[in-house]
Amino acid sequence: MLSRVAERIYWLGRYLERAENTARLVNVNTHLMLDLPRRVPLGWYPLIEITGSDEEFQETYSEPTERNVVRFLVAEPKNPASLLSSLQHARENARTIRDVIPREGWERINALCLSAKAELSSGLARSRRYDNLVGVISSTQQITGLLAGTMLHDFGYEFLRIGRNLERADMTTRIVDVRTGNLLNEEPAAEFAPFENIQWMSLLQSLSAYQAYRQQMQVPVRRREVLEFLFKDPQFPRAFLHSVGEVAGSIRNLPRNAVPLESVTALVSRVEKSRVTRLDNAGLHRYVDRLQLALGRLHAQITETYFVMSDLPRAKRAGQRAKRSASRKKAVPRPVASAD
Numbered sequence: 001m002l003s004r005v006a007e008r009i010y011w012l013g014r015y016l017e018r019a020e021n022t023a024r025l026v027n028v029n030t031h032l033m034l035d036l037p038r039r040v041p042l043g044w045y046p047l048i049e050i051t052g053s054d055e056e057f058q059e060t061y062s063e064p065t066e067r068n069v070v071r072f073l074v075a076e077p078k079n080p081a082s083l084l085s086s087l088q089h090a091r092e093n094a095r096t097i098r099d100v101i102p103r104e105g106w107e108r109i110n111a112l113c114l115s116a117k118a119e120l121s122s123g124l125a126r127s128r129r130y131d132n133l134v135g136v137i138s139s140t141q142q143i144t145g146l147l148a149g150t151m152l153h154d155f156g157y158e159f160l161r162i163g164r165n166l167e168r169a170d171m172t173t174r175i176v177d178v179r180t181g182n183l184l185n186e187e188p189a190a191e192f193a194p195f196e197n198i199q200w201m202s203l204l205q206s207l208s209a210y211q212a213y214r215q216q217m218q219v220p221v222r223r224r225e226v227l228e229f230l231f232k233d234p235q236f237p238r239a240f241l242h243s244v245g246e247v248a249g250s251i252r253n254l255p256r257n258a259v260p261l262e263s264v265t266a267l268v269s270r271v272e273k274s275r276v277t278r279l280d281n282a283g284l285h286r287y288v289d290r291l292q293l294a295l296g297r298l299h300a301q302i303t304e305t306y307f308v309m310s311d312l313p314r315a316k317r318a319g320q321r322a323k324r325s326a327s328r329k330k331a332v333p334r335p336v337a338s339a340d
Helices: 002-033 047-050 053-062 066-074 084-098 105-117 128-148 157-181 193-206 210-217 224-230 241-251 258-273 281-307 314-330
Strands: none
Touching: 002 047, 002 066, 002 084, 002 128, 002 157, 002 193, 002 281, 047 053, 047 066, 047 157, 053 066, 066 084, 066 128, 084 105, 128 157, 157 193, 157 224, 157 241, 157 281, 193 224, 193 314, 210 224, 224 241, 224 258, 224 281, 241 258, 241 281, 258 281
């Protein structure tokens, strides 16, 4: 398989998953606003921080109001990681590999992109937002199921799974972070304490995890068990451990896999041994940062192993590695926004 085709399939998986999870992220806050009384403080700017888009947002908008943040995350064309931009990137990647993916898959992706472009920009008011975002989530899940059921399960499909599960692991940590770092106080004021369980329940619902949590944990919704479930459950598809385990399984089926396989295996082992439920909110935030750095390094290794052209001069490749290493020290990496 050509490295160019493999990279397009990988990014197709990432962009579809990113679009779905951006819709989930916005619905997290929308859920809370519906569930909590007006006197409970609730901000929107943490969503910008979690997506690592502070600079792009401040260049476009003056205030982090609900309207501005939702528009920036969902329909802003200047934001390369917005929901609409992600769908357009997914469509462009799918268009260039139409002979590799099933025809119906390409048609569904194209139709979703066109309908989102027509409806999302004018449908962000709170009364219509939830239904529109749920529609995007439903459509992306249908496309994911269609590709899984009709696409050849060859190397190309493994790259699709790697992209999807890396993005899923990344966004699960971001959603947990936004719900624990700025919206949930470890020791909430007494007047807010009765709503703590509502917040944790809303977190599970935003990941479509509530029913699975009740079946698996068989206890009331509590912080300790929710964190254990979302980070370490090996059977729930959106749990971090399950997602990186799927990445490990796909990499194991690929050739020349020594470097990325070693990294992802170490990451799986680290999560299995971690005691995430004992962390306070500040410690949890640092733990999430370390996981996201590890995901960024794994993405870089996959890119260098399978997507970088082999005839690139060695000195230039060394320079690129040094540049990536330096950038990782500055901030939690957000995956490259375009494979074009």
